[in-house]
Amino acid sequence: MHKTSKFSLPHSQCTPEAHYLNRRALIAGAAGAGALFASGTQAQENPDFQINGFNTTEEPNTLKDISSYNNFYEFGTSKEDPARYAHNLTTDPWSVEIDGLVERPGSYDLGDILKNVNIEERIYRFRCVEAWSMVIPWNGFELNQLLNLAGIQPSAKYVRMETLFRPEEMRGQRTRVLDWPYVEGLRLDEAMHPLTIMATGLYGKELPKQNGAPLRLVVPWKYGFKSIKSIVKITLTDEQPINSWQATNAREYGFYSNVNPNVNHPRWSQASERRIGGGLFAPRIKTLMFNGYEEHVADLYAGMDLRKYY
Numbered sequence: 001m002h003k004t005s006k007f008s009l010p011h012s013q014c015t016p017e018a019h020y021l022n023r024r025a026l027i028a029g030a031a032g033a034g035a036l037f038a039s040g041t042q043a044q045e046n047p048d049f050q051i052n053g054f055n056t057t058e059e060p061n062t063l064k065d066i067s068s069y070n071n072f073y074e075f076g077t078s079k080e081d082p083a084r085y086a087h088n089l090t091t092d093p094w095s096v097e098i099d100g101l102v103e104r105p106g107s108y109d110l111g112d113i114l115k116n117v118n119i120e121e122r123i124y125r126f127r128c129v130e131a132w133s134m135v136i137p138w139n140g141f142e143l144n145q146l147l148n149l150a151g152i153q154p155s156a157k158y159v160r161m162e163t164l165f166r167p168e169e170m171r172g173q174r175t176r177v178l179d180w181p182y183v184e185g186l187r188l189d190e191a192m193h194p195l196t197i198m199a200t201g202l203y204g205k206e207l208p209k210q211n212g213a214p215l216r217l218v219v220p221w222k223y224g225f226k227s228i229k230s231i232v233k234i235t236l237t238d239e240q241p242i243n244s245w246q247a248t249n250a251r252e253y254g255f256y257s258n259v260n261p262n263v264n265h266p267r268w269s270q271a272s273e274r275r276i277g278g279g280l281f282a283p284r285i286k287t288l289m290f291n292g293y294e295e296h297v298a299d300l301y302a303g304m305d306l307r308k309y310y
């Protein structure tokens, strides 16, 4: 028997994977011939890309792609490690400590949180700093709903988040690849933006543990490492948090980490990306400013030098 998780959506709200896969087959058929003649290394526009509300019209990756090629250093540094080892993680019960500059600090049980937020489906582009990308149909709720549950004090300017530290279940935490626990941060206006979600599921199913169950951040206009997984603590502060990658190598990883094809990583170009699952002959596609969400988020950075604030 399969126990239905309290984190999964009622079936009526799910979009089955088969629906996407039919669409994928149609698009692959139409694009296949052209792809054979794709020449050299020139990156191409993705003809399927449009933003429809908050959702991209591009073909989502399969659940298999999304849950078998992961970065989650708590389980190891290779892309296969999270799928191999994350099943050891206990995700129920789960609570999130919310503290700092909030009106109602305390330990929030995830079950209670989920009773007080609206779970929706969002089909977002996902762009890793390593220049690969995916399209992911998340289920989740806007982070602003959770922050409002806790009540934001007027002096709060930033949100700092932490991943679970449990080396007995997270074998990567028994090594020193990163300074544990994993930490990420957003400016408060970024955190309150309606594109910023807390994901609790994928394809209408429970979030796979390798993707950060039971609760992970998704900020689609920023590089993937901002999307912190398996969150246990949220702190509102008036100081800009130092995230784990910045702490490891501040020259290569900044606080903002907005997807920006014009600012290269010191060791590689950010101008194009490889879409996972596209096959051997798939051309690289051009990376778009703010990962294609420019119309929604450019205002947040008006007047800022994005070479300096990378």
Ligand SMILES: Nc1nc2c(c(=O)[nH]1)N[C@H]1C(S)=C(S)[C@@H](COP(=O)(O)O)O[C@H]1N2
Residues within 6 Å of the ligand: 066, 069, 070, 071, 072, 073, 074, 128, 129, 163, 182, 210, 211, 212, 223, 224, 225, 226, 227, 228, 229, 230
């Ligand atoms: N706690 C934690 N969160 C994390 C990471 C990590 O190592 N630990 N890796 C980040 C990076 S680099 C990426 S690209 C995304 C990958 O998310 P996905 O595996 O769901 O695609 O998770 C981010 N969140």
Ligand SMILES: [Mo]
Residues within 6 Å of the ligand: 071, 128, 129, 130, 223, 224, 225
């Ligand atoms: Mo990443």
